[in-house]
Amino acid sequence: MATMEIEGRVVVGEEMRVVEGTVVVEDGEITEIREEEVESDDVIIPALVNAHTHIGDTIAKETGRGLPLDEVVAPPDSHKHRMLRSASRDEKRAAMRHAVERMRSDGIGAFGDFREGGLEGAEDFRAATADSPVESVAFGSGPPEVLDIADGYGASGARDDDFTEERAEAREREAIFGIHAGERDADDIDGAFGYDPDFLVHMVHAREEDLDRLNEDGTPVVACPRCNLVIGVGKPPVEELVEATTVALGTDNVMLNVPSLWREMEFVSKHYDIPDDEVLRMATVNGARAIGAEGGTVEEGAPARLVVLHGDRSLAYTQDVLAGVVRRAGAVDVKQVVLQ
Ligand SMILES: [Zn+2]
Structure with a gap:
């Protein structure tokens, strides 16, 4: 499977910590979450x-x-x-x-x-x-x-x-x-x-x-x-x-x-x-x-099962990413569903 890099605001780990950066996926696994400034304001959450x-x-x-x-x-x-x-x-x-x-x-x-x-x-x-x-x-x-x-x-x-x-x-x-x-x-x-x-x-x-x-x-x-x-x-x-x-x-x-x-x-x-x-x-x-299912978190070593949300629809101007995800996001915001 190809390597994939997804940029945005990433909701990381079980603690659901929001970081700006890049999620790197190789062979169906999240191998790295690189904290860095990125162009995209998409939001990446676990599937x-x-x-x-x-x-x-x-x-x-x-x-x-x-x-x-x-x-x-x-x-x-x-x-x-x-x-x-x-x-x-x-x-x-x-x-x-x-x-x-x-x-x-x-x-x-x-x-x-x-x-x-x-x-x-x-x-x-x-x-x-x-x-x-x-x-x-x-x-x-x-x-x-x-x-x-x-x-x-x-x-x-x-x-x-x-x-x-x-x-x-x-x-x-x-x-x-x-x-x-x-x-x-x-x-x-x-x-x-x-x-x-x-x-x-x-x-x-x-x-x-x-x-x-x-x-x-x-x-x-x-x-x-x-x-x-x-x-x-x-x-x-x-x-x-x-x-x-x-x-x-x-x-x-x-x-x-x-x-x-x-x-x-x-x-x-x-x-x-x-x-x-x-x-x-x-x-x-x-x-x-x-x-007893796989996934549930975005973190290094976890299977690549995640959702990318458009940053420019419901979540645009949202001052609190997690609040936006749980109170505001919907089907219209789903940009990509990665299930590897
Ligand atoms: Zn029932």
């Missing part, structure tokens, strides 16, 4: 990581609006599952492929998807994402054997089923086990913790004791506040979750929520009091760690 999606829902955009949570998404007979059953496998694959390409062009370099439909669902996901440079992490559903195909296991929730066997199988294979918890109410949170999951999704209804527990065992949480809003389950306590543990961001179902981390970051930054560097970590490195 974003969407830590929770259901891209199968792409076939059903803008349906299910106004229905209560269980009627929209709970397995096996909710609106979403009926829509998924009524589509052919080719239709579902095409829609998923479309969603991944939209995410890529929007600056997302990796995502973690809870894939419905058991073995077939995981196969469809693999087929749909095989040719994309986006790291597409599949959290399968159904029988434990889904782990032959998927990267990890994504449990719908402790009240839906018993996942003891699936949890054991994931542990045996050193595969990541994630589970939805505390989305509608707090009733499934203890059950979810009982599986000793590698990450929890939602925790809208996290109680004091849950925050203590997160603080003790360090289980990451993937928060999906815009999706929680549109489904009407409330607003997750993101500030408290950030105090307690590592928090990543996900856009959850595609049915009612566009999978844009620009929008998610802006929403989080404006609804909560969270520092800009933390919001950007939530949309990058924290997500990569939670779902």
Whole structure:
């Protein structure tokens, strides 16, 4: 692979330090970040990581609006599952492929998807994402054997089923086990913790004791506040979750929520009091760690997975680069997505 040099204001390392300079990429790796004066005012950030999606829902955009949570998404007979059953496998694959390409062009370099439909669902996901440079992490559903195909296991929730066997199988294979918890109410949170999951999704209804527990065992949480809003389950306590543990961001179902981390970051930054560097970590490195994906930082030795933002669009005249990135940037600002 050729050497590549990208100039601009570079957001470096996990601490998201802004430096002016040149990022040097060789053979898919960032080999140097040279601090120097450069001509370009572009902004270089890590490729974003969407830590929770259901891209199968792409076939059903803008349906299910106004229905209560269980009627929209709970397995096996909710609106979403009926829509998924009524589509052919080719239709579902095409829609998923479309969603991944939209995410890529929007600056997302990796995502973690809870894939419905058991073995077939995981196969469809693999087929749909095989040719994309986006790291597409599949959290399968159904029988434990889904782990032959998927990267990890994504449990719908402790009240839906018993996942003891699936949890054991994931542990045996050193595969990541994630589970939805505390989305509608707090009733499934203890059950979810009982599986000793590698990450929890939602925790809208996290109680004091849950925050203590997160603080003790360090289980990451993937928060999906815009999706929680549109489904009407409330607003997750993101500030408290950030105090307690590592928090990543996900856009959850595609049915009612566009999978844009620009929008998610802006929403989080404006609804909560969270520092800009933390919001950007939530949309990058924290997500990569939670779902076991590569990338998440721009630093020497890291894989070259980054986004170059135009310096002369939304970010022009911005006096604070990180604030501009998390509160202002959007699809229109994406100049180049490097995923090597
Ligand atoms: Zn979900």
